[in-house]
Amino acid sequence: MNASTAAVLERIFLTVLPLAAVVGVGFGYARRFRPDMDAVNRINLDVFVPALVFSVLSAHAIDFGRFSLLVLAGLLVILGSGALVYPLGRLLGVQARTLLPPMMFRNSGNLGLPVAVLAFGEQALPAAVVLFITTNMTHFSLGVSLLDRRAHPLALLKMPMILAGVAGLLWSASGVALPAAAATFVDMLGQVSIPLMLFALGVRMTSVDLSAWRIGLAGACLCPLLGVLVAWLASLVLPLGPELSRSLLLYGALPPAVMNFILAERFGQEPAQVASIVLMGNLASLLFIPLVLFFTL
Numbered sequence: 001m002n003a004s005t006a007a008v009l010e011r012i013f014l015t016v017l018p019l020a021a022v023v024g025v026g027f028g029y030a031r032r033f034r035p036d037m038d039a040v041n042r043i044n045l046d047v048f049v050p051a052l053v054f055s056v057l058s059a060h061a062i063d064f065g066r067f068s069l070l071v072l073a074g075l076l077v078i079l080g081s082g083a084l085v086y087p088l089g090r091l092l093g094v095q096a097r098t099l100l101p102p103m104m105f106r107n108s109g110n111l112g113l114p115v116a117v118l119a120f121g122e123q124a125l126p127a128a129v130v131l132f133i134t135t136n137m138t139h140f141s142l143g144v145s146l147l148d149r150r151a152h153p154l155a156l157l158k159m160p161m162i163l164a165g166v167a168g169l170l171w172s173a174s175g176v177a178l179p180a181a182a183a184t185f186v187d188m189l190g191q192v193s194i195p196l197m198l199f200a201l202g203v204r205m206t207s208v209d210l211s212a213w214r215i216g217l218a219g220a221c222l223c224p225l226l227g228v229l230v231a232w233l234a235s236l237v238l239p240l241g242p243e244l245s246r247s248l249l250l251y252g253a254l255p256p257a258v259m260n261f262i263l264a265e266r267f268g269q270e271p272a273q274v275a276s277i278v279l280m281g282n283l284a285s286l287l288f289i290p291l292v293l294f295f296t297l
Contacts, residue, residue, distance in 0.1 A: 011297055012290045015118040019111065020286060022195055026202020037203050044196050049109065050164035052190030056129045057168025058178055059187075064169075066244070067130050073234040073248050074134040078104045080230035085222055094215050097146055098270040101263070102256035102277045103223050105139040108132040110197040111285060112254050116247060117194075119293055127247040133165045139259060147267040204258050205279055216276030219256065220284040223277075227252030228292060246296040253292040255281035 029035065082104040089096045106112065108131050116128035140159065171178070178186070231252030235245040256278045264274035 012293045015115060016290055019114055019198060022198040023202040026199035027205050030203040030206040037200055041200055044193055046160050048189055048193035050160040051186050052193045053129055053161060054164040054168040055186045055190040056125050058171040060126045060172060069238050069240055070127060070130050070244050071134050073238050073240060074131045076234045077227055077230045077252050078138055081226045084226050092215060092218055098273050101143050101146055102219055102260040102274055105135055105143050105257050105260060106254035107257045108135040108254060110201045112251060114194045115289060124247055127244055131251045136161055147263055147269050201258055213276055215273050216280035219277035220280040223256055223281050224253045224288040249292055249296055253288050255285040
């Protein structure tokens, strides 16, 4: 093993181990104390995550032309994954409304943000946040409409995360720097969100059963494989450049978002099967993410 390969493997280990450790702490704590995370998760989505989004976007001079291509690429990964997996639903014996959302909407928050920072450095955070916002906007519009056709797309405008994203982009475009005290305050709030997401993911894993393990295993493999395939094709077609291309490839390798299970439970769309896909997908990410990092670092 040469020095460069050893350095890459060390970087992968140092990236994945802290994430797995925080998830493991959440899992162990939940097995022991059974905490109710509903209020904590709501606070995170309403306060800490919007603060992170605003902090990252407002603190960087956003190249709107460059990041608009990344948004397009992210949409291609989302829609392309859905288009490719749709005909497989019948072969797997699962409803399209059960299979499509977990294959399309990735864990770009709980895992995507911390993995991007640990693997590529702080300079990769704006791209990860842009993909995170893209995922959430499509998840709470197209994704919810797949589960409930009566859902109103304008409900997106009420989401603190989306409002924070718009505010952050407008502030970035203004070219005005936030006052130091305000920037520190918002940054401190935002820094809470990532470890809390990982901890909550560990807690959530304790409530998932594996009765539908076959579809869970199939989904755990299909989600990153299709995502990386579409991300690779999109990076060939769109002039993203090396930095955004590797961010997109990492995004494609991410497992299904935990929100898929929460929404499936809410709308009664075979939550046991969706839960199995989400849990096994996040466990399988311990294999798929290091593989992708090996070829992108």
